[in-house]
Amino acid sequence: MEDVLRLEVATAKTKHPFVKFTSVGPGTLKVMVRDELRQPIAGLQKENFTIYRGTVRGEILSVKENVEVKELGRRVVLLIDNSGSMRPSRDDVVNDLESLIASFGRNTSVAVLLFGEGATAPAAKSLFEYEGVPLKLKGKWFTTNKGELMRYLRSEFFRAGLTNKTYLFDEVYAGYQMLESSRERNSDDLAIVLSDGEDNGSQTTPEVIRRLSWGSTPFYTIDYLRGESNEFLVSLAQMSGGKYFRAGSISDLRKIFKTISEQIVSGGYEIKYRLREPPRGALTFYAASLDINDTSRVSTRVDTLTVEEQIVRQQFPLLTYIFFDQGMAEIPARYHTLHSSAESESFDETKIPGGAIEHYYHVLDIVGSRLRANPQTTITLVGCTDGTPVENGIQGLSRKRVETVRDYFVNIWGISEKRIRLETRGLPENPSAVSLKEGQEENRRVEILSPDWELMKPVVFESREYQSTPSAAVFQIHFQLEESLRRWDLAIYSEGRIWKWFTGTSEHNAELRWDWKNDNGDLPRSSLRYQCTAEDISGLAGTIGTATIPVKFLSLERKQVEHLADKDIEKISLILFDFNSAALGPKNEKILQLVYSRISRNSSLLVIGSTDVIGDEQANLILSQRRAQAVYEQLVASLGHSIPIRTVGYGESLAPFTNSLPEGRFYNRTVQIVIETPREQE
Template sequence: MSSIGLLSRTAVAPVSRDVHSVLGARSTTSVHRLRKSRRMLSRNHCKIAHGVGKREILPVNHQSISVTSTRMLTGRGFVRMLLCIALATTLYAEAFGQPIPGFGVIGGATINMPDAGFRQLGSFPSCCPEFTSGTGTGGQFGGWLERRIADRVSIVGRLMLSWDNVSFTDDESSFVADLRDTPRVVPALFRHQLQSSHAAIAIEPLVAFTLFDRTSLVFGPRVALGVSSRFRQTETLVEPADFGSFVGSGRVWIDNSGDIPSTPAVAAWLTSGLRTTFNLRSDESLTLTPELTYSYALNDVSQGADWKPHALRLSVSLGWHGSSLPPDTLVPTIQAPAIAVSEPVKPPAPKIRLKVYGINDDGTVIPDPIIERRETKVINLHPMLGHVYFDDNSSVIPERYLRGTDRAIRDTLTLTSMEALHGELAIIALRMKARPQARLRVGGMTANTATDKGAELARSRAEAVAAKLRDLGIESERIEVITGDRLFTATRMSDTSERVLAIEENRRVEISCSDEVVMGPISLGSIDISVFPKRIRVADSIVSSSPLTVSTDLRLDDTVVSIPRARDAQGASGDVDLTSIVTGSASRSLNVKVTATDSAGQTGQEVLSIPIRRQDTAISKTTRSGELQVERYGLVLFDFNTANIGPHHMLIINIIKSRITPTTTVAVYGMTDRAGSDDYNRLLSLRRAREVARMLGVKDVAVEGLGEDSPQFPNQLPEGRAANRTVIVELRSKAP
């Protein structure tokens, strides 16, 4: 016989307890057994094999364990128990004058989703696997009772017989040594499998909360008394597939079966899910209810094993609801002779017929409307001002610019116009990093007043802005700081009462760049929400034999809006504007409720649900008007008291020209800041609008000067006044 060598699972090693080996020689066919201690049954036991003339693997000394559970419950007995409970409940309700609760049967399938991490069950021997994830199916069947305790709340009790099967598999890669001819290492694969079956009687005391008309949320505990819990655990040599065996037991090493040890007497879960009820009869006495629930286990299946039996359950219940028993289960009762008592006959409760109409802007009526809530993601182009304004005799960058810079660093697309105006330093720095050849010029100015003047103050302001740009990652050699008395055009006011506005605007730093893209317009994002139709009208017809008190309400989520009525009794309501009601809600329906109460206190109610359809679009525009697409650009900034278009405006003008098609209608609106008289500002804004229209080169352009009447930015701030010296270009074309 050839010499014997051993290999561990991961490398060649001396003889140890944790090895897999195959031994062999050519001359004989006898089988040899390596005698080891029974400690091989422990978690780290070894698997040794040898053979002569063939390759075999020695088994661990073990025995097959089979235990028969005595906790059994027949299906017939369980059904009898359900019938007894249902009959006792109905007899009790009849005897004491209580309404009979709804009852029925429930059954369904279970998808077992165990969360596990264990190596063995109790003291049963197991060689090194770790069972972490398993799969399995099962089912349940039983009965239920349900009683409504509030308008939208019911209590549900269930008694069920459940059965579940779970399977775990863990493949263990290892090595064996083949010493039959020339010693060599052969890869091996050992498959550890654990299969379990469980039967239990489960009780579910649940709460059902109605969410919609027929849909409810159910939640509560699930408690189960185990009837049986069985398992079988095997370890099988899978590879090499063409040779090798465990001596005495073929290719199966471990084969244990029996009751799962140390199972809890009572197991608990937390259960929640949704159900939808369908009426099988017009009087709602017979219902069919599909249900999907998830049960989160609170106990382990076996003490000492990390094994939580979570489960997803799909069930269907058949139920009967009524104030008396079905004909085939009536119980005879002895009734006392009835004494005739004359009671006044109550008139019938008010009956309501309800209709809702949509109203277009032109007054046309839409029967059976569907409300459309349109969300438009708007991308606007906003001009880059390139100015930083300072306080009197100060070279400290004002706080509003620091906040704007921090905001722009986080996100530029969702900035508001004012945030973009104050966050320009961050946007300039971001663009400079993308264009390494660009160079900046930063120039400081003063107001040249008694308290705010001098080249030193002007340079300090420019240096403060340059330092902030360096903090944002721009190299010093790419920034040129310049100063001078007439570096930029100063703002001058002819009206002495407005001289303070000019002083504020002259305390500034201006930024220019060798690359026009760096100082190009800023893309800003926002969401416009529109509602169509904007208005609805509620019309009702009420039949009643006595005077009425009528109310009409709109309900959207938790918001209730009362609708004024044209008549106290019945008829059409006034038109209701939906814009403020629907815009801020993500609900899929709007409920209209009419309630009528007669003089006898009887109430009739009718509810109509109007669907809300959401439409989301991503477009570069600000408005849709019917079938038109409207784009507005505020992209041209002018110096104080001028209407001149310079070379630095051409990038912006070309962007607008690229959006114009032969069918586009163009309108240009000129604007100014608040400095100057109303008449002068209107003429100045008209000059600016005409100059932009001339540069666009489009015929039939509508031009209007708005003056200071429609400011886009607050005139209280110097940067706001500078940004208001602009022109708005509006393009109208057919929406795509």
């Protein structure tokens, strides 16, 4: 929204008032309001004015009438008769013209046209012609330099001398062209014509003047030292919306100049107003350090974000559930399946690219490969439905699902049916929330169960990862509002493009925890710039805070070339917890035995608990902390306090996997143990 002032005037005196204003101080405007004929409109009150900033309405506090408005710039062109008949009163006329010019405000731009036998003004030469014939005029183009203009007048009246003839029609014609050729939108223009005689030398005629388009600029005409009215000056004032004056003496001329001056600089309004302030506040940004060796909980400023490339050995539990679409018994397309038994001969689970989710989508082939490699093992397939009327109404759906999985093992991996036991049921033995859509998605599944560790053991792989220091950022937003808040936005940019975007509608102070990653899960490699804005219900917007965060990227190659300290990192995730449970269970205790074998005396441990998004956010945070604490207590019971161990529970705020799929939610219900061991320098 543009932060521009707009003043509207409603009055019965005219449908389309001409309004011009300028700011003369905080909350103060000088305003001129004119009608279609550019005459000042008097008698306006507070209720006649409405002020806006952009689209947001402000409040008019007071209106004072009949004030000088010199601050409002206008354009005035002086069309002066400098023929020989003006010689007797030349001194007085020039002095009074100088006084008139001096009375204009400093923002008023003034031009002068004079008769000029044999002279033209280079700046406006093309305007001083009629049908290709040069007009005998000279002049000074619009300027706000009043002293320069006065010197020009005095020089032309006294040094250059007066003309032999009067070129009044040509002067009016050229003055009109000067104004029209440079007119700006909402120009507030005025012309003053001073002459003491009849035209006797012009190329143009009164008829030419009448054919011009009049109405946008008033011409104030002054008939000087004549016994009778100059009909041309009378008609010019009438058709232009100006005013005709007769000056029988220099004293009359001074009074007329004073009247015109007051018309230009007086008759305005001074308006006091108040605009509502846009949303303001403060944005506090600090590091919530999750560095493994940082046992403090003190928040610190972020001077630089360091992103370090690492080779990480990972161990993830194998989720041996196959999730089905509602009412269906076919294996969904997101699972990787082979088309023939011949393809299974070349399968190698250690060659699967990607991370935990990518390995999970190969679960049928991983289990099939392990069954083939361990012929003494057996499995049980348990078919389940989601408990909804849709699936309850499909006879034998659980049976069809387990048979689909069994047939894959038999036909692709050559596993004997005797090694595969089938069970069917409605809901799983440990169901997720039946009343929720997410819970229903998780309950329609086939469970692959076995007591044999060789079949159910975690998958192990290495990956190239990027670690940030500090590990997380926290934004605290505090609002100061005059109106209710419509929304706030926190935009983070990298290389001029949106990196991450947060938005909210609550006007209570907000706190955001962020792991530096964009929506694709990437960490930045170049500086970040953030900006927080807020908008209230009336559309008024303000900036809460902005800053830049430098980013230092350390690649594997850079660390090697610069001999920077490095470390070995291993991440071991426990068997996935049941829905809303923090109990470890025997399988997790077996995985913990693997943890002990990977720890050396200078290792450090970080235990991270997380949850899915089902349920209350605060309850999920507590659940993640309970899970992390349960693992911590088991580790301390075996290792004692010789190894530094830190725990953190993120709840659902920094979920490592997608919550839009059942497998992602299961993998989020976990505790991950991160082991960091400094590498000895060579």
